[in-house]
Each structure stands twice: as C-alpha cells, then as structure tokens.
Amino acid sequence: MTLRRITLALAAPVCAFVFSVVLSSFVLVAVGTNPIEAWLEMLSYGSRLETLVQTGNRATQLYLAGIAVAIGFRMNLFNIGVEGQYVLAAMLAAAAGGAVDLPPILHVALIMVVAMAVGSSFAGVAGYLKVSRGVHEVISTIMLNAVALGLTGFLLRSWLLDNSDTTLNMGTPEIPPSGRFPNLNGVVEGLSREITRGRELWGFLLVAILVGVLFHLFLSRTRAGYDLRITGLNPFAAEASGVHPSSTVVRAMLLSGAVAGLIGLPEILGDAHKYDLNFTQGLGFAGIAVALIGRNHAVGVGIAAILFGWLDSAAPILDVVGDTPREIVSILQGVVVLSAVVAFEVVSRIRRAAEARDAAEATHPTIAATDGSPS
C-alpha cells in the first residue's frame, strides 16, 4: 500500500522529466544538433564546483519563491503576485538597509523584517479584497503585480536613488558591511577545494532551509497549518468543522507574501548589497513552476528548485561549446512544468480509482471480484 503510494508519487515527476528530456532531444535533432553531446556537455560543466555553487545560490531564491507560492496553493489560493511582492519588498528592504547603520545582526534582521512586512502587506491587499469584496485572487494579484512594479520604479527614481552613484545604473544606497550576510565558502572549501575567486555560496541558503522546515512544521504540527490544509482539500468540510474561511485566506496570503519578501534578499545581502537595475526579476513566476513540480511539498519544492537552479546554471556552457542553443533548457523547463501537472492529474486519477477499488473489495468482496474480472 505505502510502496504503491510512493511509486505513484515519484512516477509523475520522473515521467514528466524523462518525457521533457526526450521531447527536447527531438527538438534538437530537428534543428540539426546532437542532443546527447549537449546533455553530456551540460553534465560535465554542471558537475564543476563553481557551477554547483551557483546552483545553490539560484536554488535558494527559487526555493523561497516556490514555498511562497506553495503556501497559497496548499489551500487552492493562487498567489500569482509573488513576482511583484518580492521586487517591491527587495527594493524597500535594500533602501532601508542602506539608510541606517546598526550593529551587525540587528542590521540584517531589520532588512529581513522590512522585506517580509512589505511582501506580506502587499499580498494582504489581495487577501483582503478576496474576503471583503469577493475579488478573485488570480485577477487581483496579476493586477497588483503591475502596480508593484510601477511603484518600485517610481520610488526608486524619485526618492531612494543613490545620488552619489555616478554610473547610469540607478540603485539604492549601498548597504554597509554590518548589513551583509556571511557566505558559506568556508564550509564548502573545507569539504572540497578552493572556489574560484568571485564565486560565493550565499549564506542565505541556511535561511531558505529554515523556511522549508518551518513551512513543513507549520502545515503538519500547527492548528493554523491544519486549517489551511483542510481548507484546500475540502472547503465545505473545513468550514463545517469550525475553520473560519476568511481569516484563513488572509492569513495564508500574509504568510505567502512574507516568504515572497525574502526571495530577493539572498542576492542583496550576499552579493549586490543594494537594489539596482541588475536585480534578478522573474523569480516569482519561476517560483510558480517550482511549486507546481514540487507538489507544494517542502521536500518536493526543494528538489524542483535544485533541478531548475542546476539547469539555469549549467545552461550557459551550451553557448561556449558546440552549436546547441542554450534556450533549449528554457523549453525543457516549460515542458517539465506542463507535463508534470498533467502527469500528477493522471496519477491522482489512477490512485483514486485504485482506492475506490480497494474500498469496494473491503466492503463487498464478491461484487468487487466479479466487477474487477476481465469480461
């Protein structure tokens, strides 16, 4: 029983991935390049220490984005607005960090609190509109994305711009050393060899892991997490058992936004030390993909984040070696998402059918036997 469940749970993502690799290989053959060569090239470049470090950094951000999305998804609440929430939060947090001078740990804590508060309150608007005015969160968060991005540009341009910066790249003032997050190069280098200068494994990885653990504990060990989960599984049963639907919606949105606020911080605290035009955008949408493939589960999202992070980090080699377009990796990612959601749907249908059959066998053995025999 358990074995079947595990096999079924793993079957969907594995099948989706294999299907995507095969499909992308066909695409590569169609455009006249050798897919096997390309995949081998990526594997060998992707197993270098520097690429793995980059994978870790990318996965950190993707994981936070995935968890932010997953919090909503677990109760069928679609926070499409993670994108806008994290960009606005990162900008304001970087600005706050650059504006003050505090003792080391306190400074980082302030930046994190600002980021989470901004992300949370912006997501909360969508939650409030849903419960008070019945505005569907998909539409409101899509619309709020545009508002957040416009607001970010406006605030950056008019108030928070660092005037001492003579370059054209506009950004917030630089955060002083007390507001930076240490890297994990020491740990990695102790285990393997020295990392090429300029590459750092961001220490925020630990925060991401902590967020994952807390997410799991929240869902499995707290009353609020239980409410959230059962609302997702069966809203009517949840309400009948005393769960307050509106406050659960608002709470989920606030939490999702708070985690979304953290997405940009690994980059700002570990590397850039300010918000400027080089800031990575698009992670909110990537987070949706990661959450979907990871089945909104703390471990699954982690695996998906590492997979996508690795693909992103290993893809550039294709530009250097051979004639395979690196964009094939984006296609691969897109196909993985679509085929994974289809595969999960098929698997869950198979499982439901199997469970119904088991239940039938348990209650009416004879009927089930005649029913189940091939006619």
Next chain:
Amino acid sequence: MRALLRSSMVLRWMLAALGLVVVLSIVQGLARPATTDLLSAGTAESTLRRAVPILLAGLGGIWAERAGVVNIGLEGMMVLGTWFGAWGALEFGPWWGIAIGIAGGAGGGLLHAVATVGFGVDHIISGVAVNILAPATARFLSREFFAGRPGGGLTQSPRVESVGSVDFPFVSGGDLFGWTTPDLFGWIDDQGWFLVSDTAAVLSGITQNVSWATLVALALVPISVFMLWRTPIGLRIRASGEHPVAADSLGVNVYRMKFTAVVVSGGLAGFGGAFIAIEQTGIYRENQVQGRGFIGLATVIFGNWQPAGAFLGSLLFGFSDALQLRDRTAVHALLLLVGIALAALAIRAVVQRRARPAALLAVASASVLWWYAVTEKVISELPPITPHVATLLVLIFATSRLRMPAAIGLRYRRGQE
C-alpha cells in the same frame, strides 16, 4: 424619444460617444498646463491601434470563459502570436504572417485545451504553464530563425512589412478608383470650431490610415456576438460554460465545445500578438506583449463577459496607452476628468442618500483634484498601471453587477457530477 433610444442601440452608443467627446473637449479647454492631445486625430488613431491587440485578447478570453475555461494563458498565446506572426510575415508576407500568428496562438490554445479539458488539469495551473512555455519557445525559435538574418537576433526579428492601411473615401480623403476624394473631417478639424472640430478630429483619426487588420479585428466583435449568441454552436458553447452536465444530457458534446472554444480563444490571442508585431511595431521583439494578455483578461471582466463590453474596455485601455506615449500633460488633464467624474458620482450618492459611498467618493474626488492642482504632469509610471488599477476598482465596486458563466473554472468529466 425614449422609445427611439431603446429601439436603436446604435443611436444610444453614438449619443454616449458624443457625450464623452463633449466632456473631453470641455476638460481640454479647462486644463492647465494646456494640452491639445486629449482630442486629436493622432490620439484617436493611436488609441484604436493600441486597443486592437487588447480587444483581440479580450475576445479570446470571452470565447474560452463562455465555454467555462479560464484562460490566463492568453498572455503566452499572444507571445506565440508575435513570434509566429513576425516569422510568417518575413517568409510569406504580412497577411500570411497574421494567419500564421493566429495558428501559433491556436497551438497554445490547443495545449491549454488538452491539459484542462482533456486531462482535467486546473485551469490556472495550465495557464501559468503555457505562460512559462511560450516565451521560452519564442526565444528558442528566434535563435534558430532570426539570429542569422540581417537586423535579426536572439531577441528580435528583422523588420517586417505591415498589411497596409486605408483612408476612408470622402470623410478622410481616401482614394476611390484613382480619384482622391475630399478630406471632410480633416477640413472641419482645421476650422477650429468648438466641439464640432474636436468631434471631427476624433472621427478623422479613426477613419484615416486604418490598418486593414484593424478592420478585420473590429469585425470580429459582431462576428463573436453572432457566433456565440445566434448560432447553435454558440448556444452549445455557452451551455458548456453554464451547466455542462445539463448540456451533456441534451446531447451536446461538451468536450468538443470546450476544445473548440479554447482553440478559437488561442487563435484570437495569436491574432492580437501578430497585430502587435506586424502592425504596431513592425518588428518582433522579446517581451513586446507586456502583459496585454492580462489586460485583455481584465477587459473580459470589465465588459461583463460581453464582446461589446470588452471592446469598450479595450478602447479605454488603448486610450491611456496612447496618451502616455504622446503627451504627459494630456494624462495630467485626465486627472481633472477623473476628479470631476468622481465628484459627479459623489453628488449622485448624496441624492440617493447613501452616506458612506458619498463620503468616500467625495474624499477620492478631492484628493484627485488636489493632485491635479499641485502638479504639472503625472509621474511616468502612472499611465502603464492605470488599466490594472481600473480593473481592480471595477472588481471592487461592481462585483455585484457582474455576471460570469456559472461553471467557469470548474473541472468537467463526463458522467461525473
């Protein structure tokens, strides 16, 4: 008079449009710093041109949602439309480009239909997946097909030709059998008569230099109304979106209806994308859709799931799009209009003795007018977010008046309740 108004919808619409021109022309006269772009031929032309892709996305949204399938993949389908449109235009000429753009968008629609209708995947999830897949595909194809060409590259195509445009004869000086007809509206516009010239300017803008593709797109509004409300297949499509089980019991093939509607929806979005690439910019550029698919989705709600409503919404959003590109003082003048409109609504609420809305509207009106008074021009980030904010406001204040298809977004499996 009243009977006449009710009998003739066209007349009513024309009166409404005339009223709008009057208001805009008064605002234009009052606004300081002065602007002439609120009601000019150029703004009208630009509005129409910018409204078309949004309109097509909106129609696409209506087709899918009337069949009960939420389509937030419209954005991705438009992206496919831009790429395939530009490619087709390069290879075979502009009309083929539009046809191939439609096919590209329909391909995206087919994918969405297979996932949602065929496999029963959640509509939002499938739409998100389409939106992730489409730009990746476009980038990959650009590398394969555009990168080697002169002017082309990873993120853009070489320049493409447009399908050409037409000046209407007699009213805007178009040619008729080789004879140049008089430009009536242009002449009236030049006279500088209050109101009359402004009206003529708008009419001249929408009858001059009109792309043939725009005419096709506009024709799709009545065609969609006719197809969805006056034909058996339209009735079946809408029945599948209202109550699929009932439709099924009457012998409607619900799966086929939903499939058809979603593919048509993708094709319309693809047309919108192709229009952007071929008619609006004359080039394929990465990210040129810029959320217009989402704005199209917004017009669906805005227009209460009716093609004519989506058309109005697209004009409104096209107008704000057109103004920001032309003249920021004109956008500033628009603040005055919004302030006055809010004040009018506040007065109406006072008359109807609704205290809270009246107070809220009065405060909103006062703050917009204050904003208008203390600034010279609006911040450049405001116009691009206007459509999004407007949609949010409609959803917040008009939810009770909206009527969406009953079975929208629900998974349908034949033989299961």
